[in-house]
Amino acid sequence: MTKVTLNGTTLAESSETVEIENNQYFPPSSVNTSLFSDSETHTVCPWKGTASYYNATVDGKTVEDIAWYYPQASEKAKSIKGYVAFYKNKVQFE
Numbered sequence: 391m392t393k394v395t396l397n398g399t400t401l402a403e404s405s406e407t408v409e410i411e412n413n414q415y416f417p418p419s420s421v422n423t424s425l426f427s428d429s430e431t432h433t434v435c436p437w438k439g440t441a442s443y444y445n446a447t448v449d450g451k452t453v454e455d456i457a458w459y460y461p462q463a464s465e466k467a468k469s470i471k472g473y474v475a476f477y478k479n480k481v482q483f484e
Contacts, residue, residue, distance in 0.1 A: 392416075393484040394476050396456070399448045401425060401481060408470050410438075414483070415459075415473035431455050438467035444474070456480045 392414050393403040404420035429443035431454075441458040456477060463471035476483075 395482045395484065396425075396446055396448045396453065396480075397451075399425070401446060401457075401476065402474060408473060410467075410470060413475040415470045415475045418459075418472045418474065421457075421474045426457070427452075429455050433458070435460075435467075437464060438470070439464040453480055 391403060391405045392407050394401045394416070400422060402416040402421040404416050406420070407414040407416050409415070425446050425448060426444040427447065429445050431443040433441045435441060439460050439462055442461055443455045444457045444459070445452050445454045446456045447453075457474050459474045460467060460471055
C-alpha cells in the first residue's frame with residue numbers, strides 16, 4: 391500500500407498504483423479530491439500528452455501544483471489516464 395500525505399493529512403492511498411518514470415500514479419478513486427482545486431498549470435510530455443495540475447489545501451494552507459494527471463493521455467500512456475502523481479518534494483510518501 392502506498393500512501394501520500396501532506397502535513398499528516400492523507401491525499402491518496404492505494405495498493406494499485408502504476409509506476410512510470412519513478413513516479414507513482416494513483417487511481418482516481420484512491421485520491422482525496424475534496425482537498426484539491428484545479429491549477430491553471432499545464433505541461434506537455436512528448437509521449438504521455440498534456441498534463442493538468444492540482445493544488446491542495448490542508449489546514450488552510452494551499453500548496454500549488456502538488457500533483458498532476460493526464461485527462462486525455464496519449465495512446466502509449468492510456469494506462470494512467472486520469473491517474474494522479476505527486477511531487478515528491480511537496481508531499482510525504484509512506
